[in-house]
Amino acid sequence: MESFDIGGRPVGPDESTFVIAEAGSNHNGDLETAKELIDVAADAGADAVKFQTFRAEDLYVEESGEVEYLDDDRGIYEIIESMEMPYEWIPELHDYCSEQSIQFMSTPFDKRSAEELAEYVPAWKVASYTSSHVPFLQHLAGTDKPIIMSTGAHELAEVAESVAALREAGATDLVLLQCVAAYPTPISEINVGVVETLNEEFDVPTGLSDHTLDPVTAPAAAVALGASVVEKHFTLDKSMEGPDHEFALKPNELGRMVSAIRDTEATLGSGEKRVLEVEQELHEKARRAIHAGEYIEQGEPLTKENLNVLRPGERESGLHPKFYNELLETTATRDIQRGKGIKWEDVDQD
Structure with a gap:
């Protein structure tokens, strides 16, 4: 048509x-x-x-x-x-x-x-x-x-x-x-x-x-x-x-x-599902990510007690929540401050 x-x-x-x-x-x-x-x-x-x-x-x-x-x-x-x-x-x-x-x-x-x-x-x-x-x-x-x-x-x-x-x-x-x-x-x-x-x-x-x-x-x-x-x-x-x-x-x-x-x-709209320009700020600041719920020392295992899934606001965002269970099987390779967004380089993946 x-x-x-x-x-x-x-x-x-x-x-x-x-x-x-x-x-x-x-x-x-x-x-x-x-x-x-x-x-x-x-x-x-x-x-x-x-x-x-x-x-x-x-x-x-x-x-x-x-x-x-x-x-x-x-x-x-x-x-x-x-x-x-x-x-x-x-x-x-x-x-x-x-x-x-x-x-x-x-x-x-x-x-x-x-x-x-x-x-x-x-x-x-x-x-x-x-x-x-x-x-x-x-x-x-x-x-x-x-x-x-x-x-x-x-x-x-x-x-x-x-x-x-x-x-x-x-x-x-x-x-x-x-x-x-x-x-x-x-x-x-x-x-x-x-x-x-x-x-x-x-x-x-x-x-x-x-x-x-x-x-x-x-x-x-x-x-x-x-x-x-x-x-x-x-x-x-x-x-x-x-x-x-x-x-x-x-x-x-x-x-x-x-x-x-x-x-x-x-x-x-267009019918295409995507992140729009008008959503960009909250896409970065309000989508949840994995952050340290408390201070984590180098060598300390990551646990349900010291991890949290939070909105980062203006802080650097951590890993996507889909990696939460994988992180529970790792240990910290460095000291991690409370509230820090956790990255793969912060943990031992072996």
Whole structure:
């Protein structure tokens, strides 16, 4: 499993976690709000800010009824239609992201929207509910861009079918995200262990698209399990009108999430067990060694009564404790002062 680039940023198992701040449709149809969201994501230290690009007529059948979680008196078709992001925003948001040194991304939900985005996004993000839309996956795979695909509301076998379709259509750079399609997701249901399952099953970088209310726990856990990508919704204000604000992070919470991810990466380290530079002083001063527990005269046998295993502090350290039993079979070749670290030259080894 090799790393690959998203907009020049390496993504993969040996790289720092690629953090996507999901603005979604929380712009509420206002371009300046969209730019404020970009500012927040950049200030938080996210690698990318992602919007959603769709047209209701390409997404839902008409008279499709209501969805309970949206808590809105309007029908779902009308709600989705009101959340559409104008295509003419795309180049302006892309350029604004460049000015703020953050990557612009947007999830396309249909071929028409993907074509509008193609020139401006470094990778495709596939939403959970689109991940079994095989014809659309084949279209995206043919564009030679990396693909990040969420897997919410799908069984592992269904994910396997989608992965096979992508690979057969030519996709090579693929990330799979564990996701639970519940808004918000109870923290007891987020099932972060699937991050490892997806990695083992498909041998691709994996990660988490998180809808829990907690800004830290699930993202940090995912990183600890090897997540290469973490995505989470955020908003300017949770009280704003719209279906996705309530479960999104506030700006300061987004910053906390990014900090927690970077701190988690730092705590994981290299995985190589060795004496670190920060341990060096106590490695020398606090590891126990064999010292004279009392004054030992030349020719006197070394015994349990006159030997001790102590920390040397700033004194010269004696032999490693593993030689303790061997020293009990020796005699002193010189006078040994109390507290001295005992060396092989201090004893008769015959």
